[in-house]
Amino acid sequence: MPGLRTIFLSFFRIGLFTFGGGYAMLPLIERELIVKRSWIDRGEFLDLLTLAQSVPGPIAVNTSVFVGYRMRGLRGAAAALLGTVLPSFAIILAIALFFAGIRENPTVDAAFKGMRPVVVALIIGPVISLSRGMHPALYAVIAASAVAVWHLRWSPVYVLAAAAACGIAYELFIAKKRLR
Numbered sequence: 001m002p003g004l005r006t007i008f009l010s011f012f013r014i015g016l017f018t019f020g021g022g023y024a025m026l027p028l029i030e031r032e033l034i035v036k037r038s039w040i041d042r043g044e045f046l047d048l049l050t051l052a053q054s055v056p057g058p059i060a061v062n063t064s065v066f067v068g069y070r071m072r073g074l075r076g077a078a079a080a081l082l083g084t085v086l087p088s089f090a091i092i093l094a095i096a097l098f099f100a101g102i103r104e105n106p107t108v109d110a111a112f113k114g115m116r117p118v119v120v121a122l123i124i125g126p127v128i129s130l131s132r133g134m135h136p137a138l139y140a141v142i143a144a145s146a147v148a149v150w151h152l153r154w155s156p157v158y159v160l161a162a163a164a165a166c167g168i169a170y171e172l173f174i175a176k177k178r179l180r
Contacts, residue, residue, distance in 0.1 A: 002039060002071055004079040010037065011064050011083030019115060022060035024122035025084075027129060029063055039071060046130060054160075060084060 002010075010032050018025045026049070033039045040048070048070070052062035061084050068080025102108050131139075145163065148154040 002037070004072060004075055007068055007071055007076050008079040008083040011068070011080045012087060014060075014064075015084045015087035018060075019119060019122075021119075022058040022063075023126060024119055025060035026063070026126035027122065029060065029067075030126065030129065033067060040067065042133070044070075049130070054164075 011029075014025055014028045014032060018028055030045060034042055034045055048063055048066045049059075052059050052066055055062055061081065064080040064084040065077045068076035068078070070076075072079070131142075141163065145159050148159050149156050
């Protein structure tokens, strides 16, 4: 069982060296938790990730809280939360103090424009990584969800609610079938 300091430092490093928000943090969180530290397995990570997406708040923060709680209870959740948000808070505070004076700087503007494609790649990375090992039928669900949201302009809330209802119905069907 990892110590609180280890949990804090693991998430602090992730928070310190990630640009692009929560989805960009997911590959680092995955690598740290599953590959490097073996704290949880891939299936449990996917379950925690699903839970983190279903509650309000940033996905990386939610994931870190759930993992911290899983590892060491409420104190682990607090350590993971502080480790995740402290670097961003300090960086945003520093930027807020100095940003007004440097925003018009062409070098700063070019740096932000250069980071955009990297952030997109960091978001696509976890999608590809998390889709490995999925049942092939789930790719159709992903495609149908994307079409519903982007082309039919359905609210993502309704798509998620429908997917949750279908998932619950499927699991109940499987459970009922096992009882026979």
